[in-house]
Amino acid sequence: METKELICIGCPLGCMMNVAIEKGQVIKISxxxxxxxxxxxxxxxxxxxxxxxxxxxxxxGELPMVSVKTSEDIxxxxxxxxxxxxxxxxxxAPICIGDIIVRNVLGTNVNVIATKNVRGQN
Amino acid sequence: xxxxxxxxxxxxxAGLAAAVAAKEEGCNSILIIERDKELxxxxxxxxxxxxxxxxxxxELTGPEYAERYIERVKELNIEYKLNTMVIDIxxxxxxxxxxxxxxxxxIQAKAIVLAMGCRERARGALGIPGYRPAGIYSAGTAQRLVxxxxxxxxxxxxxxxxxxxxxxxxRRMTLEGATVKLVAELMPYSGGLKRNIVQxxxxxxxxxxxxxxxxxxxSCDTLLLSxxxxxxxxxxxxxxxxxxxxxxxxxxxxxLETSEEGIFACGNVLHVHDLVxxxxxxxxxxxxNAARYVIVSAExxxxxxxxxxxxxxxGKGVRYTVPKYINPIKMDEVVTVRFRVDKVYREGSIRxxxxxxxxxxxxxxxMAPGEMEEVKIKRQDVMSESKxxxxxxxxxx
Ligand SMILES: Cc1cc2nc3c(=O)[nH]c(=O)nc-3n(C[C@H](O)[C@H](O)[C@H](O)COP(=O)(O)OP(=O)(O)OC[C@H]3O[C@@H](n4cnc5c(N)ncnc54)[C@H](O)[C@@H]3O)c2cc1C
Ligand code: SF4
Numbered sequence: 178m179e180t181k182e183l184i185c186i187g188c189p190l191g192c193m194m195n196v197a198i199e200k201g202q203v204i205k206i207s208x209x210x211x212x213x214x215x216x217x218x219x220x221x222x223x224x225x226x227x228x229x230x231x232x233x234x235x236x237x238g239e240l241p242m243v244s245v246k247t248s249e250d251i252x253x254x255x256x257x258x259x260x261x262x263x264x265x266x267x268x269x270a271p272i273c274i275g276d277i278i279v280r281n282v283l284g285t286n287v288n289v290i291a292t293k294n295v296r297g298q299n
Numbered sequence: 300x301x302x303x304x305x306x307x308x309x310x311x312x313a314g315l316a317a318a319v320a321a322k323e324e325g326c327n328s329i330l331i332i333e334r335d336k337e338l339x340x341x342x343x344x345x346x347x348x349x350x351x352x353x354x355x356x357x358e359l360t361g362p363e364y365a366e367r368y369i370e371r372v373k374e375l376n377i378e379y380k381l382n383t384m385v386i387d388i389x390x391x392x393x394x395x396x397x398x399x400x401x402x403x404x405x406i407q408a409k410a411i412v413l414a415m416g417c418r419e420r421a422r423g424a425l426g427i428p429g430y431r432p433a434g435i436y437s438a439g440t441a442q443r444l445v446x447x448x449x450x451x452x453x454x455x456x457x458x459x460x461x462x463x464x465x466x467x468x469x470r471r472m473t474l475e476g477a478t479v480k481l482v483a484e485l486m487p488y489s490g491g492l493k494r495n496i497v498q499x500x501x502x503x504x505x506x507x508x509x510x511x512x513x514x515x516x517x518s519c520d521t522l523l524l525s526x527x528x529x530x531x532x533x534x535x536x537x538x539x540x541x542x543x544x545x546x547x548x549x550x551x552x553x554x555l556e557t558s559e560e561g562i563f564a565c566g567n568v569l570h571v572h573d574l575v576x577x578x579x580x581x582x583x584x585x586x587x588n589a590a591r592y593v594i595v596s597a598e599x600x601x602x603x604x605x606x607x608x609x610x611x612x613x614g615k616g617v618r619y620t621v622p623k624y625i626n627p628i629k630m631d632e633v634v635t636v637r638f639r640v641d642k643v644y645r646e647g648s649i650r651x652x653x654x655x656x657x658x659x660x661x662x663x664x665x666m667a668p669g670e671m672e673e674v675k676i677k678r679q680d681v682m683s684e685s686k687x688x689x690x691x692x693x694x695x696x
Binding site for chain 2: 184185186190191210227228229230231232234240241242244246253256260274292293294
């Protein structure tokens with residue numbers, strides 16, 4: 178059996194939780210004050226995911242960079258590789274919010290999309 | 300002289316929401332003045348997600364949240380001027396501004412909404428010596444450099460202060476390849492949200508040190524300061540508006556009107572907010588009231604001004620309240636009073652007292668200075684208490 182300490186981010190109380198794990202299964206959670214903490218702990222221990230936000234370079238735009246995000250959560254251990262994928266990318270203005278910058282990033286079935294409109298230089 | 304019914308100073312989330320609400324209230328002559336080259340204010344550099352959970356029930360990034368309001372402003376054909384800096388407002392409600400194409404000009408307003416936001420507390424406020432020392436930036440400046448200009452200030456970073464912007468930048472700089480060695484906080488608790496501590500520091504094993512009084516040496520080429528925000532009130536001070544010492548923002552009544560009639564304030568210029576959703580909500584109220592102010596006749600205004608205001612008193616544990624006064628005749632059905640507590644309270648209660656009668660009390664599992672609290676004051680309750688003078692809000696341990 179393995180135990181992990183976690184701080185719940187569900188509300189400002191920030192309960193310190195202790196999670197016992199056996200064979201990849203959560204068998205006991207303590208320290209949480211409500212149901213939300215339990216759900217968070219399960220997700221966070223078994224399959225932690227995050228939305229990644231960053232920027233990529235824009236050519237011929239009114240701004241030098243455009244902000245981007247993964248359209249959904251991706252596994253936490255893919256964050257570094259996702260950043261690497263974004264590193265060399267250069268897109269051409271104009272860009273609209275929602276435009277796909279990288280399709281199916283790292284085979285996750287999640288796209289990286291633009292979060293800002295960048296008009297072309299005039 | 301060119302004139303508008305309402306002039307809004309600042310095109311950040313506060314200015315945008317105020318403009319939209321004023322227009323929806325029926326005002327057709329509105330101008331937003333923004334010194335930057337685009338609308339959206341500080342949100343343009345906040346590329347992380349977590350905005351708009353209250354307003355749109357989804358997690359947006361800063362630029363996406365801003366765009367929702369910018370679109371609305373454009374749909375409603377609200378006028379705005381970019382690259383234009385307001386340099387003076389006088390008590391006749393004349394606004395003086397300048398830009399490259401029109402030079403220096405003055406326009407007349409019937410009502411003004413102050414929405415200039417805030418700036419970061421700088422190096423000087425901490426007594427860090429030197430004339431522009433290299434490698435020391437405020438966290439917000441670094442955020443702008445990385446996210447908007449695409450420039451990295453350095454490779455080895457130490458962050459002083461654990462405000463949210465500092466935490467967010469710890470993650471951002473790490474993702475961009477820098478090593479963040481430490482976030483150091485003078486206080487015994489972090490000023491940032493739990494969520495940011497977990498997702499910005501713990502995820503990347505960045506250590507957070509709270510007040511320890513010990514000495515240790517860390518080498519770095521970049522020091523970021525995240526030590527608080529101050530409302531940008533030079534223009535308000537020039538006008539002679541009364542300023543609340545604790546917030547450094549204007550003192551306002553329930554209409555969000557400052558001590559100068561017809562001049563309203565909202566957003567970070569009024570008091571520093573952690574959540575942009577509340578900025579938008581507050582700003583809508585200011586915009587609506589500015590529009591109503593323009594419509595109401597001068598005589599009506601004068602008679603309303605004679606009514607005795609109810610003062611909101613910050614009792615034990617409460618640092619300040621916004622608003623500071625309520626006009627019992629003009630007040631909305633419900634007035635939201637926002638405030639901050641002075642320290643962390645576990646299992647404390649918020650108590651509201653009308654003169655000497657307790658009218659409301661609620662237990663809270665936790666209250667902390669980093670999270671804004673609110674209570675709702677109902678018009679119906681206020682009306683049933685004749686000659687009410689003071690409303691006290693306090694924390695019971
Ligand atoms: C660096 C930083 C990071 C933040 N990160 C987050 C976050 O992650 N999540 C969150 O919910 N909230 C965050 N906030 C808070 C949130 O963004 C603010 O609450 C919100 O942007 C405040 O809106 P505002 O319109 O009052 O101010 P601002 O967004 O600051 O807008 C004010 C505008 O007024 C303009 N202006 C000022 N003076 C003049 C003048 N004299 N003439 C013309 N124009 C003028 C400015 O250029 C600016 O565009 C952050 C705040 C800062 C400062
Ligand atoms: S477990 Fe419940 S009470 Fe505790 S921090 Fe999480 S959401 Fe808040």
